[in-house]
Amino acid sequence: MMRSVGQILQNKRFQDWVVSILGCFFLAISVPALAEHLVEAVPSGMNVEEMELASVGCKDCHLKTDAPTMHENPGVVIGCTHCHGGDASVRAEGLKPDGPEYEKAKAGAHVLPTHPEWWPNSGNPVNSYTNLLKEPAEFVKFVNPGDLRVAAESCGGCHAKIVRAVQKSLMTTSAMLWGGGAYNNNILPYKKYVLGESYGRDGEAQSIVDESEISEERKAKGALPSLTAMPQWEVIAPGDVFRIFERGGEFVRTQFPEIGNPNPFEEPGRPDVLQSNRGPATGARIAVPVLNIHKTRLNDPHLSFLGTNDHPGDYRSSGCTACHAVYANDRSTKHSGPYGQFGHEGKSQSIDPTIPKDEEGHPIKHVFTRAIPTSQCMVCHMHQPNMFVNSYLGYTMWDYESDAPFMWPEKQQYPTHEERITAYRSNPEGAAARGKWKDIDFLKAVSELNSELKNTQFADYHGHGWNFRAVFKKDRKGNLLDADGNQISSTDPEKFKKAVHMSDIHLDKGMHCMDCHFQQDAHGDGHIYGEVAQSVEIRCQDCHGSVKGYATLKTSGPASPKGGTDLSLMRTPFGDARFIWKGSKLYQRSSVTEGMEWEVRQVRDSIDPSHPHYNEASARAKTVQAFRDGDKDPRWGDLKAIDSATDLDALLAHNNDEMSCFACHSSWVTSCAGCHLPIEANWKEKSKHYDGKQTRNFATYNPQVVRDQMFQLGKHGPAKNGRIVPIRSSSALILTSTDINRQKIYMQQPPTAASGHSSQAFAPHFPHTVRTKETKHCVDCHISRDNDNNAIMAQLFLYGTNFVNFMGAYTYVGTGEDGVEAVRVTEIDEPQAVIGSYLHRYSYPDYFKEHVEKNHLELQESHLHHGAGGVTNTIQHRGEYLYTTAGEGGFR
Template sequence: MRTWGGKRLVIGAVSVLMILVAGSPAAVVADDDEAPVARVYVAAPPAPLNQTPEQAAAKSAGCVSCHSPVDAASMHASPAVVLGCVDCHGGDASAMAPAGASREAPEYSAVRDRAHVLPRYPGSWHFPSSANPERTYTLLNREAPEFIRFVNPGDYRVARQSCGNCHMELIERAERSLMATGAMFFGGASYNNGILPYKNYIIGEAYTPEGEPARLLSPGTPPGTVTLDEQRRGALPVLYPIPTWQVTPPGDIFRVFERGGRNIATQFPEIGLPSPTGQIQRLEEPGRPDFRQSSRGPGTGLRIAVPVLNIHKTRLNDPYTWFMGTNDQPGDYRSSGCTSCHVVYANDREPRHSLGYSQFGRDGQTATADPTINREESGHPIRHAFSRAIPTSQCMNCHMHQPNMFLNSYLGYTMWDYESDAPTMWPERQRYPTAEEIREVLDRNPEGAAPRGNWADLDFLRAVNDLNPTLRDTQFADYHGHGWNFRGVFKRDREGNLLDADGAIVSPDDPERWRREGEGQFVPPGTNPGRTVHMMDIHAEKGLQCADCHFSQDSHGSGLIMGEVAAAVEIGCKDCHGTSRTLPTLRTSGPAAPPEGTDLTLLRNSDGQRRFEWIERDNRRVLIQRSIVDPTLEWEVDLVRDAVDRDSPEFNPAAARAKLMSVSRPGQASFSWGPGVATTDLAHDDEEMACYSCHTSWTPSCGGCHLPVEANWQAESHRAEGGTTRNYATYNPQVARDDMFQLGRHGTARGGVIAPARSSSALVLSSTNINRERIYVQQPPISAVGFSSQAFAPHFPHTVRRTETKTCTDCHVSEAEDNNAIMAQLLMLGTNTVNFVGMHAWVGLESGIEAVRVTEWDEPQAVFGSYLQRYAYPDFFAQHVERNGRELINWTRGEAFDPEAGGSGDTRSVEEIAKTLQGTGGEARCLQLRGEY
């Protein structure tokens, strides 16, 4: 193995990954569509640590002859940073714009091409446009490092040269951060789905400057080792590249993945040298399945791990920061590497999500002073400048997806359920998209339902928030990462009624339920609009952005490789709010904090003001925090000790009772509470229970995501060397809920404290082979240790509220004995309310079993005759109601050739909807679905 730049980034790791490889790839990787242009590149020297202003000016002379005026001469706000353009970007600063030439003139283009570093793949970059192209993914791994540095000096492949003389430590940290490696997602997915047996994860994403998959080592002595203390706090010694899907054996126990009988031909086409025909030995082995996916071993043919295929080819929470954002819809505009965060793009018009950046819209358009940049073109940063004032809307590029913490909840949103305000979101006439139309939508939005909905149209999608005044059931966000829609979560009682801030029912016909008279489409920070209560985190409502709590280390990492987000956070609630006994120390105390904690009193914002400061106000000492994004915005921090102090104007009796309640002792007739209760006797001690166990207002949960792989779809891989191969799976959240609340215990890194838990990995898998046969349908995989793949994990929902918190009977038996189901759910014992029937309802009979078809196969998988089918499939709904009288019968629908689509065979295809009966020798008393096709 060889190291990259001596910085402990090692490529290869073939010997370790051999345990994952069985057989040869399932398909030959196709050539890229565009052939590279042969160029001779001149490597620019690293950006200097210091130089004179005159030297820097000489390195910008030719650049500013076109790009003038500029937003920031060095992209840095501080005038102490003295850099020329080519120090960071490379290129030729001696090339001067020809006097009087227009930008369309040949002589102008010639000088531009001499000044700029040119790409290997000009078509893919839409050269000479400087906008980020849509969905580049692995283009960065194929492109020349010199050109990558030219278009984005902050990309990790080149940041050592362009940024390393000043920021090398931060670069090395960022490369190992979870935002770059994705270790929690890749490791969790591989363990929960039976791919790898390691709960201490070993795979992640990293690349060399040449775009080769790389091995990452934690900076121990020697590199690749961690101490016992670091290990207990969640650090990992090493991460290996993610194996490709074509050679990864299935972890699933589905029978279709077994070898099959000797006489059974594979359902997968033989490519190259075929396997023996079996003419020599015709003896059949008993008990084998009657068809199979490969004549060879695991990891060949279709005997591959579908979740790994999904990781490589389906747009899940990728791209991580080794790649650019997809730059194709609001919420997806950003660059790669350091620039992913530190150069801000326009993604969201909501001020509470973006503060001052909201004025620039949500279409990735620029407000630069540079006259060469097209202001109407999407894919440009707002300004050509670095910033530490990073808005939440930039974070939501990645953190809007379940395995990336799903922080829509911070803003009061969750996944849309396809039913709320369905008449607005689905077309009046059922849509029958062609294969080409489906592919076009799925390239930017992996949910299989999207091609049938109105949001398949990008113009409709970007304007969904504009529809809010007309909606009856919910309100939608203004960002659409992955092309998804996010619905608002509002305060409700257990019967589902909307409530106002005082707990009174708000009529669904109240014209002011979403906006009071005079309130605009977007409201300023500190406002919760309308009579209802939008359940965004109280910090977000006040205008705090993610960067107001998560400072440098939380964003860049500590330098150690971490496998889970909870272990990588250094901030804690008590660091700013204190406890019932103590004032805040203003030193970080989370699992990733340094030994003495980071001193928050030393932090200063870009304008030089202290971020945290104790001041005198109204004859009392208060703690204020100043916004990192908006220098005019500051907040008085609520202190827990004030809430339990009877002499404080902030005293809250309910909070005092909850925080100072004693534990129950044997023989104790009643509970005691108050300042006299010893810390060791507190029922809700913060050393035993996370603050947000009670202060959480709601918890997002996902009870099932359907991944139906189709052999006849070809798709490009989003990782490593890329390439196009057959097989593709859509990604379909099916049970997204906001009304579930469960408690569990955190892992060792968090000290085992009690915290909210949620379902966050709950796959069901289906497969359609090359003959369009459904060989297994909606089967849950099995985890590496043989348990259910339905994984529950402790989780900080980021839905903290002051009033809409958990109360006693959310976690304790009610005196009225009316919360048994609530308690069963809380303790994860199950309530039988979140059931997944599937495409067939299986029925046991006196002398057989019957599979009754009850849903659509296509996404969304609406139940026949349901509200969702009525709007997503109006033609099919009408046929079920009018033709079949709502009865589940055997029938056939569709046409072989669609006359409304020019005789197409892929729009209204013939589908047989049948009930299947299998006889048995006696009464069927128990059914277990195990992937038996």
């Protein structure tokens, strides 16, 4: 029986076959994550004498410490070497610090690294990535007992369930990127993902298996049975349809191109560019997106690795300690709470005399805490594949143009290869090599420029070495607006103080991430998921109630347990009840700032005309009823009908089963429509995941079209029962490759998804930009009475309005009888500024001056392809092909 490709891809036997074939190429034998290297955990019931015995020698040098057990709870009884390992019997009392006897004692007490060159001082090393995997578990435990390779033995004695859950959570496996990248780039045909990142105690890649029995209900909500490691990129066939991966010429004599030795039987004057004279997955006929996943920072090092510890916003440890030991990353008290006072350079404030205070890469104190600020979460979540939670703080990626004179050198930069490599290893965007912000001292002080800036304001954190600009309330013409909607003059020196900074209302109230995402959301529920929404247990109505009544304080999200988690039983790190009713008002207490609390407004109060919190706009939006026959205007405000309704979803137009709260309450949505990943075959670089080996090909990645004014709606997947939610572009790669002959073998090409469609994928998204006044209004989603919002409607439904106006390096012009002309309109290097543009003026001042003064604003490079068979009438550019209509010559 013949079956379609779709039927074959959905066939269980075929899927099993594909996975088994891929298994041949795994970096390590796939084994269950928790089934190997069974090491005895630190016991939880030891006495004070045992604790002292395991710490006695340590105290000879570490005379003072912030918390003797690193736990603030005095009831915790545990010694230094119980967690860190090492030898507490070695004594250094009375020895002169830094003297030979002292150093000998220190070497005997400490666990030493196999590669001391990777650990030049006591702080977390810069850009360590897979180096951590190449050190023995004993050293990793000494440096960080919370690392996931050893957490089962150091933390697991008391927190075994949590450790097991974290090892399977998305913050460890990163399955949403591995799986999304594999599907959207035609590597694997599965939307139920099978790839994830995890490492065993020995540092080898491993599979993750859910040993528990997964209920049918949990399966329906996205729970996966297992994940396995990403295969090596060298052995995966290209999923792209780029011409360079075709068979090519007929006279290939070697596997790789011969530099400067062209084949006389092939095209004259050019060396052979065929990627391999064998089949796919040999030579350079490989899956470039998989190479990108291995080698770029598309996925910042997750919990299995240390942070890169090289910029404000990049300081953290690994595993449990990545969250529970707070580092100085951001001076903003809104973002960091009480930790903001300690700066943003990752320096220690410990009372321990052995810890340098001028050295970066240290936690603020040697203390575990549950009071975790948003700035700690942002170390990972500042990037598109990692949820891009910058929007919660009211920031998005800088566009290279806003206040460009402050950010680009006055003289054009011509970086050498060495300067480029140095810049790219610190900051993966190609533009950094030409900008001022490649200088770490300049980068650290960027936010101090805010008082001088004309067009934007910058954040104080710089994950990846990036700059983030503030988003302000504006009208559709781009004018700044104040809280009342009044226009603010662009020349007003106080304009940024008067304009509404579009941070999330929860942030404005004083809330940090952990005030909404409690223990299970942070650690996972013990199951394996491939999608972020599937692993979240909280929903808006759990705290804010609904039109029917007040909040029950029971979680009801996709990952909530049966009956929900009872939020009323939770306590803050300071011992206070997290939620408390005061009469009919619900209050929440801060989990980061002791003594802070806020009222949690209830939806029911906002629609009740008799209540002080009544809001007419809110009542109209929440109580508007579905149109019935004979209705000329929508009915709304009928609370009796709501209270007596047996089918509330049928009554209301915006009901909870079909609409998400944040479909209306999101004030803006970030959208990244195109990241450019150029690959340089002549440059060697280490993989940032798995084995860390050094091979050919170096890739940067560069945001091309970043928008904060777009708003699009769609339906969520099964995790949210198909509710209407905001949609964003977050998987929109375009690829360029320079081969070993320094030829561009393809340029700015989008890959193809496993479905056969474009890889320019859209995804449901919670923007984290909730506001109460700057919300979406009726005409943002419905045709206006004046019929003047057609373009807004087109964008809403993803039909496009040229808002994402990416311009490639070449623009193609149909020239009638002359054929087709390709005109270069941008720089080839990053940033790919349009020649003669504002960005061109500041990023390439020499080239801009030449364009104006020498070329008199005329573009200089073009390539003419003479028409054949008639006049070239219309053209359309798709990928590597240009389609034309040529009259009698037909469609070409």
